[in-house]
Amino acid sequence: MPAILLNDGKVLLHREDERYSLPEAQPESIVAEGEKFDFEIEGKDYTAVGVTGCREIEGMEWIGVRDSWSRLDAGAHCAVGKGSELVFWARNNRFCGGCGAEMKRSTEISLKCPECGREIFPSVSPAIIVLVKRDDKALLVHARQFTRPFFGLVAGFVETGETLEQCVAREVKEETSLDITDIRYEGSQPWPYPMQLMIGFTARYAGGEITFADGELTEGGFFDKDHLPPLPGNGSIARRMIEKWIEEMKENINAKTK
Template identity: 55%
Template sequence: MPLFYIFNHGRLLVQHTGDSYNIYSGMECPAFIQCCEPHLFEQTPHTACYVCYTEEEHLPDGYEWVDLRATYYQLPSHIYRQAGKAAEILYFNTHHRYCGICGGSMEWHTPISKRCADCGEEVWPQLSTAIIVLVQRGDEALLVKAKSFRRDFYGLVAGFVETGESLEECVRREVREETGLEITDIRYFGSQPWPYPMGLMVGFHANYVSGDITLADGELREAAFFTRDNLPTIPEKLSMARMLIDDWVGESRS
C-alpha cells in the first residue's frame, strides 16, 4: 500500500492506534486533506512513497500533526528517516520553482530532480554539510553551549563546511574559531541526514593539543571540559551530538 508523507507547516501527519504510531497509507491521499498534489519521491519493490503539503488544520480522531523532529520518538526508525527525505524533497520543491539560469518554470523530471521547461537546466536537492566534533582532553570532553540552542543544554562544537574546504579542515577551523583550541587526531565517527531543513551531519572524534578556551567568534555562550561522571544536560537522543557523547561515555544508544 502506498505511503503518504503529508506535511503542514513543518509538521507531519501521523496516525495512531493505541500506543502505535505510523504514517498514512492508502491508495490515495485521505479524503480529509484538501488541495493536495502528491509527488512520488520513492518507488521501492514493496511500496510507493508520496509527499504532499496541505494547509488543512482539522483532523479526524486518530490523526494528529506532529513536529517532524518529535516523530523520531514515535515512528519506526525507517519511517522517521523516510519522513526526513520527504521533508527535504518538499523543501527542494518549494525553493526551486524557477530556473536560476533563465527564470523559466521548474518541473519535476525524476522523483528527486527538477528540470527547466525552457532551457533544460536540471537541478537536484543540495545538502548543507555540517561537521560536529567531540574533543577529548585526557578523560574529559569539550562541551559547549551555543547561543543558537533552543533549550538549555551543552552540545558539541559544530559548524557548516565552507566551499573549498575538506571535512577535516572544517573540524579544525570550527574548534579554533569557536574555542581557540588546537586539536589533532581527527577520526571519523559517522554521519546522519539532518532534514532541518536540508543537512548532512558528519561526526568526528578529536584530541586536544593546546590552548586555553576563549569564546572568540561569539557563537558560544559557554564552553568547558567535563568528565564522564560530571556531565551537564546533554542533547536529546536523535542528535549526532548525543551519539558522539554516548559513544564517549561508553553507553550504547537505546
C-alpha cells in the same frame, strides 16, 4: 503505502493514545499541492506529498518534522526526513535560477527548465560535528541556538573550498579558540532540518584556553564521564558519539584496574 503528508515543517501522524504512526494512505480530505515523491527505504515504499494548510483531522495530529523523531520508529522517521527534504527542495525550486521559467519534473528526483534546459537535483549541505577529547574529558558546549538547556558538541557548516578536516579545525578554533589534532571520521547522519548531512569526527585537544569570542556558544568546557551536564536527545549523532566516548572511558578504567 504509508503517506508522508508535509506542510510548513510539519508532518501528519496518526495518533492512538500516546502511540504515533504514519497514516497508511493519504486522507481523502487532504488536497495535494503537486510535489509528490515515491521512494523506498530499507525495502519499504513511501509516498511523500506537499500539502497546504494544516487541516485538523480526527485521530491525527500535525507534528514538527524534528519532533516526529521521538514519536516514530527509526525507519519511519528516516522516511519522514527524506520526504521532507524532497518536498522542501521542490517547493524552493519552482522557478529556474538561470532564466526564471517554471521548472518541470524531469525524473523522479530532478527538475528541468523547459526554456534553457537547466536540470537540478536535490542537494544537501554538509555540516561537521566533533567530539574533542582531552585526557579523560570531552568538550561539551551550549550553543545560543539550542532550544533546550543541554550541552552538545561543536558543529558548523562546511564552507566552499574547504575539506571536512579543515572545517572541523576551523569551527573548533572559531567557536572555542582551541587548537585540535588527530581528526578522525566517526560517522554521519542525515539532518533534514531542512536539508543537511551531519558528519561526525573525533579529535584531540592540542592547546589553547577556551573562550567563546564569536558568540555562537554561551557555555562549555571539558567534562569527565561522571560529571556530565544534560545531554542532547536520544537518536542524534551527538548523543551517539558522546555515549560511545563514555563507553570508551569505562573500558579504560576497567583496563587500568585489571
